[in-house]
Amino acid sequence: MTEIAQKHLAYCWIARGDRVLFLRRGPGVFLAGRWELPGGTAEPGERFEDTATREAAEETGLTVRVTGELARDAWPDVAGRALHIHAFVYTVEEEGAGEVVLNPEEHDDFAWLTRAQARELPLPDHFRRLLDR
Structure with missing residues (x-):
């Protein structure tokens, strides 16, 4: 029987008013052209909350702190x-309202969107399910 590996992802719900930050995956990366929340893969032994804040900083240049799941x-x-994927989405607060600075190796655009606007974008299924809650 084949062992199924586990992968853990953690994302940030960074809101400014009724708008949330979404990033578009750049050309040449997995799921290129799809939109997502800032986040990524947990390092071995890393707390998922720490993954979310680290990835937000790496992908957007924003400093955030987790306020809840x-x-x-x-x-x-x-x-x-x-492989079985497990994803966690955390609400966060920004430490100052900084400017978004993308990591061009991962993303090529960003937008602050309402839930309705985000639903119109090409999203991975797990983000679509989140918006439809």
Whole structure:
């Protein structure tokens, strides 16, 4: 029997008023052209809350702190690998309202969107489920 590996992702729900920060994945990366929340893969032994804040800083240049857990989701790997994905989405507060500075190796655009606007974008299924809650 094949062992199924586990991958843990953590994301930030960075809101300014009724708008939330979404990033578009750049050309040449997995799921290029799709929009997502700032976040990424947890390092071994890293707390998921720490993953979320680290990834937000790396991907947007914003400094945030976790204020709560918004959602959890899980699904089998979309590429068919023996891998199960677990995602955590955290509400955060910005430490100052800084300017978004993207990491061009990962993302090529960003937008502050309402839930309705975000629903119109090409999103991975787990983000669509989050918006439809």
